[in-house]
Structure formats: C-alpha cells, structure tokens
Amino acid sequence: MPLQLDGTGLGIIGYLVIALILVLIIGKITYVVPTLIIVPVLGAFVAGFGPSELGEFAASGLGGIVEITAMFAFAVWYFAIMRDRGLFDPLVRRVIHVVLDRPALLTFGTVVLAVASHLDGAGATTFLITIPALLPIYVALDVDTKILAALAALSAGTMNLVPWGGVTVRAIGSVDGATVGTVYNPLIPAQIAGFATILLIAYYFSRRIDTDLDLSDSERKRLVTEALAGDETDLRTDGGTELETGVNRRWYFNVLVTVAIIALLMLDITSPAIVFMTGLVIALVVNVPDYEEQRNILEEYSSDVMTYVGILLAAGVLLGVLNETGMITEMANILISIVPDWMGSYMAALVGLIAMPASLVFSPDAYYFGVLPVLAETAQAYGIPEVAVVRASLIGQMTVGFPISPLTGATYLLIGLADVDLGEHIKFTFLWAWVVSLVMLTVAIFTGAVPLF
Template identity: 40%
Template sequence: MLAILGFLTIGVFLYSIISKRLSVIVALVFIPIVFGLIGGFGLDLGDHMLEGIQLVAPTGVMLGFAILFFGVMSNAGMFDPILSRILKIVKGDPLKVVIGTLIFAMIAHLDGSGASTFLIVIPALLPLYDRLGMSRLVLAGVVGLGAGLMNIMPWGGPTARAGTAIGIDPGAIFIPLLPSMFVGFLWLLFVAYYLGKKERARVGIQSIEYDVTTDQTEEQIQMKRPKLFLVNVLVTILALATLVLQWLPLPVVFIIAFVVALLINYPNPKEQMNQVQLQAAGMVPVLSIIFAAGIFTGILTGTGMIEAMAVALVNIIPEQIGGSLPALIAIISMPLSLVFNPDAYYFGVMPILAQSAEMYGVPSIEVAQASVLGQMTVGFPLSPLTASTFLLIGLAQVELGDHQRFMFKWAFLTTLIMSAFALLTGVISAW
C-alpha cells in the first residue's frame, strides 16, 4: 500500500510538471502533502517537512551565495579581459573561433546558469560568426557543450538537486568526478578542433578584429572594476581551490568569498545592497525550488514511501543487473534529459533508483554521480523540457530540430566517454 501511494505521488508529480498543470514549486509542496494526508500521516507531516528542509539547507545556502559571488565578479568585469583576449587571439580563423567559443562558454558558465551563459556568449559571438560566414549551428552546439560540461559543478542545478534528493553534500558527488570532467574537457577540445577544421575548410581564414565589450550598457560599464582584475582572479582561484580541496564546507566558502568580493569591489554599503538586488532575480527561484524539494523529499523519506518503492523495484529488477545500475544509468543519463526535466528526474526518479541500488549493496552516491554525467548537464542545452534550450536557439536563430540533430551525437559521446572513465577509475560500479 505504501509503495503504491509513493508511486502515485511520483506519477502525479511528474504529470503535473511535465504537462505544466502546476509550477515546480507548487507541485513539490502540494502533491506530497495531499498523498501524505491520504496515507493517514496527518500531523506527522510537519516533522517530516522540517527534517527535509534542514537536510537541504546547506545546499540552498551554497547555491544562493555562489550565485551572488559569481554575479558580483561578472558585474565587476573579471571575465571581460579574459574573453576579449580570447577573441583577439582567434581573430578571423574559424578553427580558433570555435575553440575560443568553447572556452568562452565554459568560463561564462562558472555561475551555473544556462540562461546567463547564453545571454553573455551568443550575442557577443553571433556577429563574429555571421561576419565570417560560419554556421550558427556550430555556435549553438559548441556553446551548449561547454555549458553542459560545466553544469556538473556542485553549484549547478543537477548536482545540487542530486545531493538534495539523497541527502549528500553536492561536493562529495562532484569531486570524485573531476578526472572524468577533465577527460570530457579534452574530448570537447577535440570536438571543437574537428568542427573548427570543417568550418575553416568551408569559409577560409579572414582578417578581422572583434571586441566582446563593445555592446555593454552605460550601467554595466559603471560597475566595472578593471584595476581589481588580478585581485578578483586570485579571490576566485582561492575560492575554487578551497572548494575542491575541501578546506571549508561549500556553503561557508561562498559566503566568505561573496563578502570578500563585495568589500573589494563595492565598499560603499549602497553599492553592496545594489549588487544583492541585481542577483535576486536569479537567486530566489533557485532557492525556492531547493527548499520546496526539501519538503518533497522529507515527506517521501519520513513516511517510508521511498523505501517501500525501492523494495518493490528490487523485486522487479533482475538480480543479475541490480549491481550494474550506476553503469546503466550513466549510459542513458544524457538521453534521459529529453524525457525528464531536472526536477522530475532528480526529485522523482533518482531517489527511487538510489534506494534500489543500495539494496544491491551499491552506494546511493554512485547513482547520483552516474546521473549527473548526462542528465540535464551535458543534455540540458538540447532538451525541450528546459527554457534555456529555447533561449539558446532563439539567440542563435536556429531551429530546435536542427540543433538537436547537430548536438545530440556530440553530447551523447561526451557522456559515454566520461562514463567510461568513471567506470575505469572506480567512481561508479559496473557490477
């Protein structure tokens, strides 16, 4: 009975958000409460919800302050000299342009937001691509691949959701995957080289200069702090090193980094509050979903629904493949981006898979790591289930079908290569 109730909760949740009957935040809170009441848990739901919120609080803090920190650094102009230098190096060589596009996209995606990455990169590079006669599909595809790889970062949506759903620090999921990400980066450099060679053969090398900073508004220019460029780079490197080496907990790293960034770049209290307000539009929806997800997972876990569903799945899954779940999930993780949006998968599907894997002696963290190798990371820039995809193709002025046909094979191969390396290094299990 409890398993049936759990599957109904997940089913109604998936239906409500895929069909857009409810917003994600409303569905995450309302649906589990309704089914919890139907199951007779009554006043116990309050305790379960609070436990879930407490579980996700560190992740929420980390995400919020990561958005604030990278937003301040972007407003201060830390990325501008790096990106301008890239464009000066590539000049009119399509091969260098495509490789520069990949690096540009990866740097821009340090804040973990697909929308901001596409808004920064595509308008800056589209005139250059058009002037050289290069393919807009290459522009959209390479930007998507670079952003997708960087979306595995612990403050990116999928890794944070994965950690939230199973109660594990996103950093613990991310750090063992760093070697696989590096291999993925090398592979994407090869892809960019291959595509760039094809574009060079098609349109040739031309003499041209282009500067990414020319389209900035007067307000954006006034917020720049070019004299503090090296200081901001050092602060960012120190923050990222502290994160990777785990000298401090992730939420603490970004709280301190954000405060330091404000003190250095905007010592005036009014400017400091203005920077917070500028990032609020991007920060509030993310935090709302994270804490709503805490209620969702808190109820499903506290009532025992997840455990009951896992037992039911274990009885169905052949014992011979039970221990291979992480490997199987890794292989299909990228295509799953076309079927499930991140909230549906990480809060609805993955916890059941993780619990099922544990019953075969496989740690749930491996299911999370297998999932983030493709599901709404490498796969998000071509999924029709995320608004960022339509922003990307809209800015690049390409058709969704053409974009998907062009990008799918490269995205899928990227996931397969990273998955193979994760298997070889023992991060995820094959049996």
C-alpha cells in the same frame, strides 16, 4: 487517527506521488514549488499520517537540505557581483582578439569562452556572453551557426557539473548523505575528459570548416575584420595603461578570490555554504564598499536567489515525506522485485548510459526530485552507494543534456541567440552530446566514481 499503510501499499502511494509530480511539472500545470509541497503532503495524509507527524517529516527533510540551499544562494550572489565587475571581460576580449588574428581557431575560441563564462553555473550567462560575441564571426565566414550552438551547449553542459551549478545542487539535495565532496570531487577526472572530448570535437569542426570554406588565411582575416569593424578599436586596445589602475588590481584580486573559493570547495575542508558566504562578504567589501549599493545589488539578484531557494526548500518537504514515511524504501522494494538481478547490479552504469537521452524527457526538477531518489534507494539494495547513482545521473542528465533539452529555458535562449531551429539543434547536437557523456561515463567507471557492478 486513520490506520497507517505499510509495505506495498505505502510504496504504491509513493509511486502515485511521483507520477503526479511528473505530470504536473512536465505538463506545466502547476509550478514546481507548490507541486513539490502539496503532492507529498496529500500522499502522506492518504497513507494515514497526521499533521503532527507531517510536521516532523518536513522538518527532517528541510534540515537535510539547508546547507546546500545556503551554498547555492550565496554562490548566485557572489558570481553575479563578479560578472558585473567584469571578471569575464578580459577573457571575452582576448578570445575575440585571437580569433580576429587567426580565424582558424574559431571553434576552439568558442569552447574556451563558453567554458570560462559558465563559471557561475548559469546557462543564460554563458549564452549571453558567448553567442553575441562570436556570432558575427561565424556569419562573416559563412560557418553553420549550428556549430556555434552545439559547441556552446557542449561546453556549458560539461562545465555545468560545478558544485554550485543548478543541476548539481538539485542532485546533491535530493539524496541523503550526498555532499559536494562525495559527489563532485570523484567526477573531476570525468569532467576533464569531457573537456578534452569537446576540444577534439572542436578540432573536427575546424577541419570541416577549412574544407568547406576553402579560403586563404588572409581572406578569412579580412572577412572577420570587416564583420567586427565597429568593435575593432576596442578589441585591439592593449589596455597597458590600465594595469596601474585600481580597477585592474581589483580584477586580479577578484580572480584570486574566485580561485581560492573553487580550491576550498574541491579540498572539502569546510562547509561549502561558509565558503561562499565568506566569498560574498569579501566581494562586497572590495567591489561594492557603499552601503546603499550593497543593498541594491543584493536586492537586484534576490529574485534569482529566491527562485531556486524556494525549489530546494520545497524539495526538502518532498524528500522528508518520502524518507520518513518509508515510502522511498517501499518504492525501492517494488522496483527490486521487478528489475532482474543482473540489471540491478549494473544500475549505476545503466543510469549513466541513459542519462543523456533522458534529459529530453524529464525536466531537471522532475528527474532529480522525482526519479533520482527512487533509483538511488534501489541501487543501495544492490550494494551500490546512493552517491554513485547521483554521479551517474549528473554525467548526462541535465549536464551535457541540459542545453539541448526542450524542457529547459536556457535551450531556447541558446537557439534564439544563434538563430537555430530547436529541432535542427537537437538533431545536430544530440549525438555529440551523447559521445561526450559516454566518454565521461567511461572515465568515471575507470576511476571508480561510477561502479560498473
């Protein structure tokens, strides 16, 4: 067997592996799944490790990522069923109903609707619900639709911190020892601060709209009513007679189950995977009792499930190779020798500071599976817990930043629905997103979720 490298040589190979992964993913040369598998495998062979050792490395990496992968898969199925069974419909009607009567609350309604519809952690769902519902009102009042896109982006980005969100799943899966309890729970105060900041931004936009339009309340209401004339009957239907129907009782039951699931995740008293597995069983039995329909629904959303499952499992191979070969340790040693001591001591806070702008450069997969493990390992050498760097990254990188990044598909869906140019969207939203990110970082530092040094 070839002589195995160690020390600096192993670290250099590790950096070459990461660099090649970044080039292939950011350049869209190969898809993320094969990239995360073949590149570390080649790196291990170059470093002198054999096939039997490689199998052990991969098994170790996969073992550490199975639970978070299972949680994500069953969460996607669960929220797909809830969405199809109208979990968000009453809120959509209520928000439009309120805005119809009081157009001055348009920006606040945008935030509320975007936050609530992002409960499933999918940006596409949020934008498909929020933008088409509110765009006619923005157009009727001649309000800049960049405001709609910005508020939807900020709201979805902050809500994207939920444990089953795509970026949070990536972040937890990329660092050994990171769990929902250790990563998400300490960030809850920061997330609440983020929501409060977005409401203040919405208030600012509301005041700006008032100044720009200079219309009376009655005139605004008339314009909005005319814009929604085709849907006004449906929006104003009280639905009181439906309160006694089985469908309505089922909706309340679905809400209770969803609240219970979120509570169990936050309390961290059992495995997140088991929580969503059980939730899915309940959702299917109550909402889809027919055998064939159950199978059809699971098959319908299996493509969404398997896409991310494949990415996470491939990431398990990458992380297994980096950790078990010692590459990640040697990469951190190289970085430690370069970074000044004073900067290393502030690494978690610095990561949080630059995380949001970094979302314009790195795709989620490139950052969380390429950059974050090295930063986390390096921070540990300075006495900073790895999970602290994970939290700092989540505050900006692909949470607040994901809906403005040109490297995420949801951004293009957002600007397409709102009919906003990508450059204008980034220019208009960037500073607001960074403000939200910095407020969240400040609160995270204050609460100890992200240590200052």
